[in-house]
Amino acid sequence: MVDEFVRNSDPEQLYSSTKTSMSSDTTSLSHCTSFSRLSFEFPTSSPEQTVALKPHRSSDSSFQVFRCSTNLNFRDFSLVRQIGSGDIGRVYLCRLRGAETEGRRLYAMKVVDNEVLAMKKKTQRAETERKIMRMLDHPFLPTLYAEFDASHFSCVVMEYCSGGDLHSLRHKQPQKRFSLSSARFYAAEVLVALEYLHMLGIIYRDLKPENVLVRSDGHIMLTDFDLSLCSDAIPAVESPDFSPDPDYSPRASRSLTPFSCISNRLFRSKKIQTIASNRLFVAEPVSARSCSFVGTHEYVAPEVASGRSHGNAVDWWAFGVFIYEMIYGRTPFAGVSNEATLRSIAKGPLSFPDHAPCGASEVHARDLISGLLNKDPNRRLGSKRGAADVKTHPFFKGLNFALIRSVTPPGVAGIKRQKTSPSRQQTAPFGIF
Template sequence: MCIDALNGYQFADYTLQSIIGRGGMGVVYLALDNRTQQQIAIKALDPLMHETREGSRQALARFKREARIISQLQHPHIIQLTSYIEDSGFAFIVMPYIRGGNLHTLMQRQETGTLTLTQAVYYLQQMASALDYAHSHKVIHRDLKPTNFLLDSDGRLLLADFGIARFIANPDEDDTWTQNEIITHTESILGTAEYIAPETFHRLSRDIDKRADIYSLGIVLYQMITGSLPFRSSNIFTLAEMHKSMQLPSVRSLDPSLPSGIDAILRKATAKDREQRYISALKLAETFQHIVQNTVNTPTEAIDRTRGHPLSYIYPSYTSSAASSNQPHYVLPTIDQVAQPLQHVPLMAPSTESAVPTHAAKKPTKKKQAALNIPIIFFLALLAIFMAFVSFHPPTLLKANTQYVKNPSQQTVNMQLNLTDAGKQAQQMVQAFYANINARNFQGAYALLSTQYQQGQSYEKFVQGYEYTIHDTVTVQTPSPNSDGTLVTLMLTIQATEDRGGITRQSTYTALCIAGKVGNLWKIQSQSQRKVK
């Protein structure tokens, strides 16, 4: 019997109904609890799907470890284990069925693809609470990403998928992931490459500690407030190099309205040297909250986008003293308390009545409000002067071949890369790319994409992406090269003139572009953009 064909299969008190998810460790079924008639989620593993007996043994050992880890973590923001069952050669982890999607789908539902700052504070505190609780129980997750934070119907986030998590206290127990070799091969990398810490690419599995989770949480926060990942590539080794040597791109380059202190917070969370990162996830959340608290004037206007009205429910806030308790309890503050600094609060049993916050957020007085607005007005004035300067001094694009070529070939655009500075060379290549786009020379533009980029996007699909483009005016902000000058991060602002059904429209996009040097030529390794106006 195949693991993918278990619809209708019954075991114990459960009936499998349909597949609702897949992962590296098996598939997840929507199932029915025959006793309660409630829907549940069941993660299924077929150990025999591996070609060797040793591979099957390792897979089952990891699956059992996942169940054991979840069973020992009793926290309101961590998925709970209902039971672990082995039946007819299969292994099953039974869990509650979480209906609200996940953090990734929540961001996708937003018009901008991002969360508001208040929402980010709210959800980051929940994530940090779960993560610090796991760390206090000597567990590191090793695969933090938006899809692994499930969203319950009441708006709570739940940390899930502990498939590659392990106990820090005993890293060798059941740790069959490359115990005695450096993690350098694609099949040996632990976690999702866009989110994992630099040390994960070159350290032994047993040497990875909770600071790798702090790094991943920083990447998740970056994505929450910008809608994009800081490092992207279809090549795993390019991604590894980006994580190890490239500075995190500024979030204010993507959205100048974000508070100035956020870049420093994110860069500390994702420091290349793990000794320089935050000592805990809650410390990261506290610092981020402090910056937002001093910027957002109406912190209680958080919106639960899954229901479209102001948040009115309560959520648990973890306190470190609960880590040593056999039966931890949690105080239930309201969303108003997000405006208050994180603090240790007295433990109390949850009440069935509505919780009333003991420290309501105070609204600033009119005088304080005016004082807060002065630096904002000053900043906006400077920004207006800068934008006026840019509008009268647009970047000069390189001249390009204006011939439209229908099919691509191996020829490349003629470019004189006689500059010695890597940043300037990469910037010149990006300007040539958009010059070719404006000249309708799509072959020339396509030739400036790396081989890996082209493998992920056919020429026909590439041309379709510029179907409505009349002209792109591109402003390249200060390029940021890596240590050896082979990769450069460029933040772009694109003023696009587009033909939409005979109507000419102006749109503004911000883009994160990664350029890499291939031999003597510069190529675009990856580029992600979002519409801002």
């Protein structure tokens, strides 16, 4: 049955990536140590326990349906249509068979051919993504509902995002770029998702608009973790004046507002009130290292483009490229070929459009992008304290990150669009995993 669907379904590109990731899997890891004076660790659990424990999904009826179901298999789902494809598998829109109410809910199912994975030597990449998805429990990251095997296929059921991806949505905007306010909103939600991943010791390594999906409610979901690097991180609370590097002075430290979602009235002790208002939450895998050549050409960091080892700072470089593209409708270092793009990333200067910034918000945006696109990973904004430093940049002033899920998403053109827009130059055949 799976073979029939994989052979005959017509592809739609809502879930397929229009820029493809390159990879060369030679990785070395070192454990991360925290710089903080006060640290804490989360209890560990088995993969099975992790799948079952999703606190932020406790009130989600869709998740409850899967929790109450045991031994799910391919026959428990009906496939509606194909919504994405790649060189090692396909993504289908599906429904869970059963009660009429449940049958109306839509999910996304990734169907991957294990024999093709083995032939292309990408089995480890698929295992890495499944391992990460079992760990995730966050509003801006996918929820793993079920996973099972059917013949030599592996199936993963997750959330379905009907709003498309930010790459296709950007192409629907006036001048193919988002307004500053919309770009700020999407950047903030991606930043929160990156912070959570880094807290788990996961370096994403494939941030790009194609991998930022939009749910029906307008909020985002970061997807595709096959290129991610798993390491260790120790979440910690630091004093804002405590720096792991005495020469490190982030430009974003001008206005620290940690724990802004928590009112001091919740703390009875004056001492605790003082501590809560003068601490930063830090969760950054600063010691993880890899020699893999992975990413999308327009988004890879200079250290990757130059063939050097890299760590967590590559995500903050990609975040800078992401914001630049959202605001200006193009990436800052794109060349006429992949080789030209990599040379520009490694050696070329950062430049902005010739027009003068139209207000303080764009001035702050350019300052933030400049800090994130520092070619020296040791001086790059976010490389030492991650999101704790990036969040405090003036570009995000007045934004309560802890309550961003309650903010009304921007109304952007094409939010219901089902097809992706024209692709950029590809780097390699795209794989769903």
